[in-house]
Amino acid sequence: MGRSVAELKTMLGEERARRVLGERPAPAASPAPAGMNRTEAAYSRRLDRMRSAGEILAWRYEALTFRLGHRCNYTPDFLVISPTEVQIHEVKGGFVREDGLIKWKLAAERHPEFRFFLCRLVKQQWSIEEYKGGR
Numbered sequence: 001m002g003r004s005v006a007e008l009k010t011m012l013g014e015e016r017a018r019r020v021l022g023e024r025p026a027p028a029a030s031p032a033p034a035g036m037n038r039t040e041a042a043y044s045r046r047l048d049r050m051r052s053a054g055e056i057l058a059w060r061y062e063a064l065t066f067r068l069g070h071r072c073n074y075t076p077d078f079l080v081i082s083p084t085e086v087q088i089h090e091v092k093g094g095f096v097r098e099d100g101l102i103k104w105k106l107a108a109e110r111h112p113e114f115r116f117f118l119c120r121l122v123k124q125q126w127s128i129e130e131y132k133g134g135r
Contacts, residue, residue, distance in 0.1 A: 033061045039093040039121050040077055047080065057081045066107045074103040087115045109133055
């Protein structure tokens with residue numbers, strides 16, 4: 001009398017039973033790049049879905065740094081390439097420091113060749129606001 005797959009997994013353990021049965025493990029979700037916090041990791045998953053849907057071509061985490069002044073730099077969270085433009089996405093959770101917003105706005109003022117977005121996670125929903133300042 002043969003054993004069920006569930007019984008084999010119980011007896012041998014999940015990993016060993018997979019090897020015996022010739023099963024492949026389920027693919028793991030792609031890990032977030034090192035240095036990301038949970039909110040940034042959640043946004044990277046959103047960007048992955050947008051890329052799969054063809055809405056964007058690519059994205060990079062902390063790919064560039066803007067020099068705003070002497071010993072004053074701003075590194076946005078995401079550089080996003082759409083079919084028609086290059087965008088900068090700054091991701092924030094519940095708390096936003098004023099100096100971070102000032103740097104984001106200053107970079108947007110000085111670099112009109114990019115579109116700048118502030119992406120906030122509020123009550124598990126993304127609120128996305130484009131900076132329209134000096135334009």
